Amino acid sequence: MSATATTSQPPTAATAHRAPVVAMVGAGQLARMTHQAAIALGVGLRVLATDGSDCALSAGPQHLIGSPDRLEDLRTLAAGADVLTFDHERVAPEHLAALQLDGVRLAPTASAKLLAQDKLHARRELAQSGFPVPPFAHAHSSADAASFAAQHGWPLVAKAPRGGYDGRGVFTLASPDAADHALPGQPDGLLLEPHLQIERELAVLIARSAAGEAVAYPVVQTVQHDAMCREILAPAPIAAGLAAQARELALAIADRIDATGILAVELFDTPDGLLVNELALRPHNSGHYTIEGCATSQFEQHLRAVLGWPLGLPTLLAPAVATVNIIGPPDGSDPASRIAGALAVPAAHVHLYGKTPRRGRKLGHVTVCGQDLAPTRQAAQLAAARLQDATR
Amino acid sequence: MSATATTSQPPTAATAHRAPVVAMVGAGQLARMTHQAAIALGVGLRVLATDGSDCALSAGPQHLIGSPDRLEDLRTLAAGADVLTFDHERVAPEHLAALQLDGVRLAPTASAKLLAQDKLHARRELAQSGFPVPPFAHAHSSADAASFAAQHGWPLVAKAPRGGYDGRGVFTLASPDAADHALPGQPDGLLLEPHLQIERELAVLIARSAAGEAVAYPVVQTVQHDAMCREILAPAPIAAGLAAQARELALAIADRIDATGILAVELFDTPDGLLVNELALRPHNSGHYTIEGCATSQFEQHLRAVLGWPLGLPTLLAPAVATVNIIGPPDGSDPASRIAGALAVPAAHVHLYGKTPRRGRKLGHVTVCGQDLAPTRQAAQLAAARLQDATR
Numbered sequence: 001m002s003a004t005a006t007t008s009q010p011p012t013a014a015t016a017h018r019a020p021v022v023a024m025v026g027a028g029q030l031a032r033m034t035h036q037a038a039i040a041l042g043v044g045l046r047v048l049a050t051d052g053s054d055c056a057l058s059a060g061p062q063h064l065i066g067s068p069d070r071l072e073d074l075r076t077l078a079a080g081a082d083v084l085t086f087d088h089e090r091v092a093p094e095h096l097a098a099l100q101l102d103g104v105r106l107a108p109t110a111s112a113k114l115l116a117q118d119k120l121h122a123r124r125e126l127a128q129s130g131f132p133v134p135p136f137a138h139a140h141s142s143a144d145a146a147s148f149a150a151q152h153g154w155p156l157v158a159k160a161p162r163g164g165y166d167g168r169g170v171f172t173l174a175s176p177d178a179a180d181h182a183l184p185g186q187p188d189g190l191l192l193e194p195h196l197q198i199e200r201e202l203a204v205l206i207a208r209s210a211a212g213e214a215v216a217y218p219v220v221q222t223v224q225h226d227a228m229c230r231e232i233l234a235p236a237p238i239a240a241g242l243a244a245q246a247r248e249l250a251l252a253i254a255d256r257i258d259a260t261g262i263l264a265v266e267l268f269d270t271p272d273g274l275l276v277n278e279l280a281l282r283p284h285n286s287g288h289y290t291i292e293g294c295a296t297s298q299f300e301q302h303l304r305a306v307l308g309w310p311l312g313l314p315t316l317l318a319p320a321v322a323t324v325n326i327i328g329p330p331d332g333s334d335p336a337s338r339i340a341g342a343l344a345v346p347a348a349h350v351h352l353y354g355k356t357p358r359r360g361r362k363l364g365h366v367t368v369c370g371q372d373l374a375p376t377r378q379a380a381q382l383a384a385a386r387l388q389d390a391t392r
Numbered sequence: 393m394s395a396t397a398t399t400s401q402p403p404t405a406a407t408a409h410r411a412p413v414v415a416m417v418g419a420g421q422l423a424r425m426t427h428q429a430a431i432a433l434g435v436g437l438r439v440l441a442t443d444g445s446d447c448a449l450s451a452g453p454q455h456l457i458g459s460p461d462r463l464e465d466l467r468t469l470a471a472g473a474d475v476l477t478f479d480h481e482r483v484a485p486e487h488l489a490a491l492q493l494d495g496v497r498l499a500p501t502a503s504a505k506l507l508a509q510d511k512l513h514a515r516r517e518l519a520q521s522g523f524p525v526p527p528f529a530h531a532h533s534s535a536d537a538a539s540f541a542a543q544h545g546w547p548l549v550a551k552a553p554r555g556g557y558d559g560r561g562v563f564t565l566a567s568p569d570a571a572d573h574a575l576p577g578q579p580d581g582l583l584l585e586p587h588l589q590i591e592r593e594l595a596v597l598i599a600r601s602a603a604g605e606a607v608a609y610p611v612v613q614t615v616q617h618d619a620m621c622r623e624i625l626a627p628a629p630i631a632a633g634l635a636a637q638a639r640e641l642a643l644a645i646a647d648r649i650d651a652t653g654i655l656a657v658e659l660f661d662t663p664d665g666l667l668v669n670e671l672a673l674r675p676h677n678s679g680h681y682t683i684e685g686c687a688t689s690q691f692e693q694h695l696r697a698v699l700g701w702p703l704g705l706p707t708l709l710a711p712a713v714a715t716v717n718i719i720g721p722p723d724g725s726d727p728a729s730r731i732a733g734a735l736a737v738p739a740a741h742v743h744l745y746g747k748t749p750r751r752g753r754k755l756g757h758v759t760v761c762g763q764d765l766a767p768t769r770q771a772a773q774l775a776a777a778r779l780q781d782a783t784r
Contacts, residue, residue: 017726019450019746036428039451042728042744042756058411059431061453295739295761310736317709334409336434344702347687352434354411364434369687 019044020307023077025068026087027054029353029362030283030299033291034087035060037300043307047087048077055354056087071095078104083210083306085261086282089117090163107210107260107306108281115257116281120161120191126276129256131249134196134268134275140189145179152194158182159191170227196275202236202267203286204250207301208259210308215301216247217294217314222266222286228360231380232323233373234289234316238269246274253279262287262302285325285362290314292349292367293321318369322377324384326364328357335363335387342366348383411436412699415469417460418479419446421745421754422675422691425683426479427452429692435699439479440469447746448479463487470496475602475698477653478674481509482555499602499652499698500673507649508673512553512583518668521648523641526588526660526667532581537571544586550574551583562619588667594628594659595678596642599693600651602700607693608639609686609706614658614678620754623772624715625765626681626708630661638666645671654679654694677717677754682706684741684759685713710761714769716776718756720749727755727779734758740775 020043024031027049035056038045046062047054057063066073068091078084083105096110106113115122123136137148139158149156156179160169172195173179183190201224205217219238223231236243250265253276257263264284266277287298296304296312304311326335334357342350345368352364366383370376385392412435416423419441427448430437438454439446449455458465460483470476475497488502498505507514515528529540531550541548548571552561564587565571575582593616597609611630615623628635642657645668649655656676658669679690688696688704696703718727726749734742737760744756758775762768777784 017729017749019728032431036431039424039428039746040741040743041731042746044450058436058453061450304735309732312735313739336411337409339433340701343696343704347705349432351432354431354434357409 021046021062021081022303022306023081023084024048024087025074025077025084025091027056027063028087029055029355029364031056031087032059032353033288033297033351034283034299034302037297037303041300041303043303046077046081048073053356058354068092068095071098074099075102075104078102083107085302085306086113088282089113089280091117093117108263109258109260112257112259113281116279118162119159119278120189122279123191125257126253131253131256132273132275134193134277137192138189139179139183139192142176142179142183144189145173145183145192146176148192149176149179155195157193157195159193160186161188161191196268196270199269199271200236200238201277202238202246202269202274203232203284204246204265204267205284205287205290205298205314206250206254206259206263206265207298207305207311207314208254208261208263209305209311210260213311214251214254215311215314216251217287217290217298218316219243219246220286220289226360228325228327228362229285230325230327231377232286232289233377234293234321234323237373242269242274249274249276261305262298288351288365289321289323289367291351293317293323293369318376319371320373320376321367321369322373322380323365323367324377324380325362326352326366326384326387328359328361328363329388330359332357332359333390338387338390341386341392342383345379345383345386348379350383350387413438413454413473414695414698415473415476416440416479417466417469417476417483419448419455420479421447421747421756422479423448424451424745425680425689425743426675426691426694429689429695433692433695435695438469438473440465445748450746460484460487463490466491467494467496470494475499477694477698478505480674481505481672483509485509500655501650501652504649504651505673508671510554511551511670514671515583517649518645523645523648524665524667526585526669529584530581531571531575531584534568534571534575536581537565537575537584538568540584541568541571547587549585549587551585552578553580553583588660588662591661591663592628592630593669594630594638594661594666595624595676596638596657596659597676597679597682597690597706598642598646598651598655598657599690599697599703599706600646600653600655601697601703602652605703606643606646607703607706608643609679609682609690610708611635611638612678612681618752620717620719620752621677622717622719623769624678624681625769626685626713626715629765634661634666641666641668653698654690680743680757681713681715681759683743685709685715685761710768711763712765712768713759713761714765714772715757715759716769716772717754718744718758718776718779720751720753720755721780722751724749724751725782730779730782733778733784734775737771737775737778740771742775742779 023046027047031047139145155174201222208214218235220234221236264280268275283298291297295315349367368380416439419439423439531537548565593614600606610627612626613628656672660667675690683689687707741759760772
């Protein structure tokens with residue numbers, strides 16, 4: 001056959017389609033669960049792992065070992081992918097800006113992502129746009145702290161502007177002495193806020209697509225122990241009016257910041273109304289309940305959103321859904337060795353992340369869907385307890 | 393530190409647990425979807441692929457390229473795994489027997505698996521145990537066929553005892569001439585049955601664990617076109633008494649044959665009552681609806697069953713669930729290229745298998761959960777049509 005004859009044939013439809021590839025910075029449990037959704041959608045998920053023990057590597061075949069601190073690794077990750085997205089916040093904003101200049105499609109964009117990376121920046125931006133946030137100040141010295149405390153009283157809550165998660169980088173300043181002690185060690189200063197009277201913590205997930213379509217998931221209550229989210233209760237046991245207000249607020253923030261993918265808006269429910277605490281622009285712990293609890297999981301939704309595909313319904317599928325995180329027990333034992341006990345709890349959906357067990361580390365979660373919140377929550381707690389504690 | 397001091401330390405709990413490994417013969421869509429369930433349970437799934445294009449390879453990291461016809465490949469696959477199970481029937485029974493002699497734990501066992509591999513063997517065994525099956529004969533010659541037809545009339549349905557699926561190996565013998573023509577080409581003879589009057593085809597999934605625990609899923613109707621299953625409707629639109637009878641029958645078969653894992657019992661609903669058509673001892677196309685439609689998917693249930701873990705609830709989660717298979721269209725185009733149209737159908741759960749498109753090949757499925765069967769089925773059909781046909 002001549003070369004002319006060959007090139008005159010149209011490309012066959014069968015070879016014209018290439019599976020979309022989503023590149024994800026990070027290879028933890030969020031990447032791992034995103035991969036489950038990617039399989040169903042026929043999407044290739046390529047993750048950036050820092051080493052071979054990252055738990056998404058035992059889930060999927062496509063990975064790169066590297067560092068989110070190295071621009072070259074990020075470029076290699078993004079090469080040939082349709083879009084670059086994130087499993088965590090720990091990537092340098094200047095690298096994201098450089099990737100955008102390269103022409104890499106980021107979802108979310110570098111400027112939107114910065115709102116999740118820098119708590120102080122987020123507070124300022126949200127306040128300037130008129131969204132309700134706690135009173136705050138940026139303190140560089142104990143004099144700054146004393147000035148803020150003169151207005152709001154001691155103790156203060158102090159947060160490192162960047163790098164904190166799961167309670168790391170958050171602490172209480174009880175007195176001027178504590179501020180004297182803490183502030184010199186903070187080259188970027190500290191975000192200060194009053195010790196708020198918080199009725200409960202709430203979270204709302206928004207999915208917003210590259211095409212601008214947005215949907216709001218039900219408002220959930222997040223229950224913290226030791227500053228780490230331990231339980232998610234859906235729907236949050238709050239008045240319908242407050243829930244509607246929370247969803248509207250979160251949708252407005254998503255539009256204002258031009259979010260793409262999943263946006264988690266963490267809220268404080270206070271006597272002064274709802275206040276925005278933090279934003280996360282990625283699938284979020286408060287949304288794990290959506291895997292079984294909603295018509296579309298946050299992981300599938302994130303992929304649909306970043307690829308510009310139509311979004312799925314965020315509808316809750318049961319009157320009550322409870323998720324309880326599985327935390328590495330003090331004895332260092334692996335909850336996975338006790339899975340059979342948890343599976344014996346009727347309706348318990350067990351998710352293990354395949355991570356090396358370590359005290360206080362999130363190693364998995366259990367979700368139960370039910371008719372009433374109290375027994376549903378108890379069932380999830382029982383299954384989680386059986387995983388965490390050999391005596392249960 | 394002395395050697396004595398070192399060995400006197402107890403092994404740490406953190407290193408004592410090893411993730412269970414399930415080895416699966418085959419790397420098609422059933423292995424691919426089993427892998428999604430394996431991720432949640434923290435189970436390693438190692439699949440045997442015949443080549444690098446098998447669709448489970450783009451889902452998971454653990455695979456072996458080899459042949460289910462080579463005992464050595466099966467031994468390598470099973471080495472170090474907790475249990476060996478299957479994504480298809482195409483593995484030599486003598487190899488399975490040899491593996492059992494090696495001490496490999498098979499789920500199902502070689503003798504149970506043979507009931508799915510050899511239709512004639514299954515008919516005989518089921519009939520001997522008193523289960524209702526269609527009238528049948530084993531024909532080696534056209535005289536055998538004529539003798540069977542003298543009792544039941546022409547045309548006859550003929551099936552190759554081994555190796556057929558999705559309508560392959562099943563054909564109609566319209567006349568003695570057809571039998572004269574067909575039988576000499578069949579060294580193992582043919583399984584003959586009358587042309588039955590079938591009201592509808594039904595299927596029941598049973599999950600039965602290595603510990604003997606068993607649960608029955610709802611009875612579904614399977615809708616065939618061109619001898620391939622195209623739709624699954626759950627629950628089957630049949631009287632409650634008939635459904636209960638089908639479930640009891642399937643549970644009794646599972647116990648009788650000592651099934652382990654998922655057992656699919658295909659049934660004909662006829663004027664003479666329920667008749668058992670075929671058995672499959674693996675996750676089954678008729679159970680894809682369980683991913684979103686039931687409290688526990690057949691894939692998770694299969695893993696729990698073969699590992700001897702407690703089974704999950706098989707409860708249906710919605711009043712009506714419909715699954716429609718996506719079949720490679722005549723023009724050879726890839727349905728994956730049209731996914732956005734399908735995702736725009738509200739409540740459509742799209743599953744693509746990542747297979748090379750080929751006319752008539754199962755490339756994915758769509759499931760919709762709803763309140764009433766007719767609109768639920770229509771929504772699933774619409775999403776499937778949009779994937780299959782560029783003009784929809």
